[in-house]
Amino acid sequence: MQIFSIAIHGGAGTLVKGMMTPELEKQYKSALKKALDSGYKLLEEGGSAIDAVEEAVKQLEDSHLFNAGKGSVFTAEGTHEMDAAIMDGKTLNAGAVSLITGIKNPVSLARDVMEKSEHVFLAGDGAMQFAKEHNYELEEPTYFYDEFRHQQWLEIRDTNSFQLDHSKSVTEAARSQKDSKFGTVGAVACDKNGHVAAATSTGGMTNKKWGRVGDSPMIGAGNYANNKTCAVSCTGSGEYFIRGVVAYDVAMLMEHKDMGVQDASDEVIHKRILEINGDGGLIAVDKNGAIAMPFNTEGMYRASKSSNGQEEISIYK
Numbered sequence: 001m002q003i004f005s006i007a008i009h010g011g012a013g014t015l016v017k018g019m020m021t022p023e024l025e026k027q028y029k030s031a032l033k034k035a036l037d038s039g040y041k042l043l044e045e046g047g048s049a050i051d052a053v054e055e056a057v058k059q060l061e062d063s064h065l066f067n068a069g070k071g072s073v074f075t076a077e078g079t080h081e082m083d084a085a086i087m088d089g090k091t092l093n094a095g096a097v098s099l100i101t102g103i104k105n106p107v108s109l110a111r112d113v114m115e116k117s118e119h120v121f122l123a124g125d126g127a128m129q130f131a132k133e134h135n136y137e138l139e140e141p142t143y144f145y146d147e148f149r150h151q152q153w154l155e156i157r158d159t160n161s162f163q164l165d166h167s168k169s170v171t172e173a174a175r176s177q178k179d180s181k182f183g184t185v186g187a188v189a190c191d192k193n194g195h196v197a198a199a200t201s202t203g204g205m206t207n208k209k210w211g212r213v214g215d216s217p218m219i220g221a222g223n224y225a226n227n228k229t230c231a232v233s234c235t236g237s238g239e240y241f242i243r244g245v246v247a248y249d250v251a252m253l254m255e256h257k258d259m260g261v262q263d264a265s266d267e268v269i270h271k272r273i274l275e276i277n278g279d280g281g282l283i284a285v286d287k288n289g290a291i292a293m294p295f296n297t298e299g300m301y302r303a304s305k306s307s308n309g310q311e312e313i314s315i316y317k
Contacts (some may be wrong), residue, residue: 003056003289004192005306006039008032008056010066011183012235012281015299017107017316028065029313032303035059039187040305049197049231050088053187056106057084057199060185064146066303067183068300069105072144072203076154080144082203084110085216089196089225089287089296096217099124102130103137107201110217120219124211159207172292178194186223186233188285196231196285198223198247205238214238220248229254230261235300236273244273252286261285265292 014268039056094112215222281295
């Protein structure tokens with residue numbers, strides 16, 4: 001019988017046990033569970049993998065705890081610029097948006113690009129024009145305002161530092177990019193028909209300049225899905241994940257080296273990306289519903305659920 005499953009992530013990085021209050025840890029786990037269950041329910045009812053990953057990511061975007069949608073970090077200009085991508089492993093159709101503002105659920109806009117345009121990737125003003133033509137309502141900047149994110153930004157606002165979401169200390173993070181949490185969110189799923197899909201969404205880097213774009217909306221770098229192999233969503237130091245074409249690399253190891261999803265994911269996260277000094281993690285699922293969630297940082301917000309009875313909600317190693 002076909003196993004169906006879903007995995008989600010809410011970012012990887014310096015998540016050290018004992019540094020987070022029990023109350024905050026509970027909030028994170030509760031938000032992860034809510035997103036996981038909403039995506040799993042769709043799969044259980046016979047829904048498609050693409051519907052499940054969009055739904056799970058929307059739930060994460062709606063939480064102020066994660067650096068995507070509502071909880072997006074501040075740019076150097078004090079605004080919010082969001083990126084997202086979605087890909088259907090059955091058709092290899094994909095949609096992505098970058099440098100968008102005011103959109104509550106960027107992942108849904110990415111899906112509309114996939115299904116309602118002839119294109120894959122729209123950015124900036126053009127993406128916003130597309131959103132307008134498809135009747136997206138724009139949220140006020142106050143919707144995206146989070147006091148914690150704002151404080152992060154104020155500490156490094158007048159410097160040339162940028163930061164990959166929250167860490168022990170922003171000033172430390174300005175000195176050391178390793179000391180940080182990468183707040184991208186994502187989901188991968190395999191449905192009852194053995195089709196896979198992936199979705200990824202992010203608010204990018206605190207204090208980012210010049211329209212910087214990370215790996216999240218880039219098909220093959222931060223997000224990829226192919227029924228032949230697997231679906232992958234990444235979170236990490238985006239510049240390195242772009243150079244390593246990480247999501248596609250996992251799929252290629254499976255296709256050309258006949259590796260399983262766990263071995264291929266481990267090879268990329270624990271060896272290949274480290275060789276170019278990249279850190280972070282990924283979630284992946286294959287057409288048989290097998291899940292991998294490796295990371296080379298101290299923690300990664302992650303959760304998975306499978307019809308074979310396995311369920312996990314974790315933060316630390």
